[in-house]
Amino acid sequence: MSDQELLRAARSGDAAAVHAALRDGADVDARDEHGRTALQLAAERDHVAVADVLVAAGADPDLQDRKSDSAFLVTGVTGSVAMLRALLRAGPDLTLTNRYGGVALIPACERGHVDYVREVLRTGIDVDHVNRLGWTALLEAVVLGDGTAPYQKIVTLLIDAGADVNLPDGDGVTPLRHALDRGSVEIAELLRAAGAHV
Known part of the structure; x- marks a missing residue:
């Protein structure tokens, strides 16, 4: 259940709940039904504090969902400089490509x-x-x-x-x-x- 709690918390922007789910054993790279990780969900909604917690816990910014999006690629769509900076600390693959x-x-x-x-x-x-x-x-x-x-x-x-x-x-x-x-x-x-x- 902790994986689902992690994904829910990331989606809603609750950094404290993300931290708690990780402490309770959630997989930092757990995915939802669309293949999106908690980090990607945070990036899509610009929840930078959540991304900071996930990156510190070792989340992978390059894992791609069923549409070939990733947390890092999403930042190019949202245009969030703060999220870009948060994810750069995770060392993303700059050559990663989207579905296009x-x-x-x-x-x-x-x-x-x-x-x-x-x-x-x-x-x-x-x-x-x-x-x-x-x-x-x-x-x-x-x-x-x-x-x-x-x-x-x-x-x-x-x-x-x-x-x-x-x-x-x-x-x-x-x-x-x-x-x-x-x-x-x-x-x-x-x-x-x-x-x-x-």
Whole structure:
């Protein structure tokens, strides 16, 4: 029963109950019916105090559920810098990929999580990783973003981190071509200044 108590406590954000369940013998990497660990449940809901307890107890940030999500990969979706920092203490695999074949950086760029992108780039994560759709983090920011200030900042951060501004998508379309086609004038200017071509 302690495993279920652990999962419930992690889901609700009760760090004291998480600690108690672990003390009572719960498996720190116990999974729910969807294959999610307590650490992943905490990451999904941004329960940082719970994550701190679990990481200290040796929870694995890389265990993936039935949808190929993990605690660490989830942070790219939520954009929580605090959770990212908590999980980095567990030494996550930065090359781990989600069901789309993308590393944590990619969904963060798609969703406009500027602070997260800035923080995760400091880890040395592969800025030019290509997912199964044929897109890099830069392409996701250009194609799925709306060209506004947050996405302009993300493009700048990626360029500063050494992103290949001419790496095309699976159809051979470059980031600059995408930006121009979408009327993202400011992003197109940033790309051109970094040496991008159509």
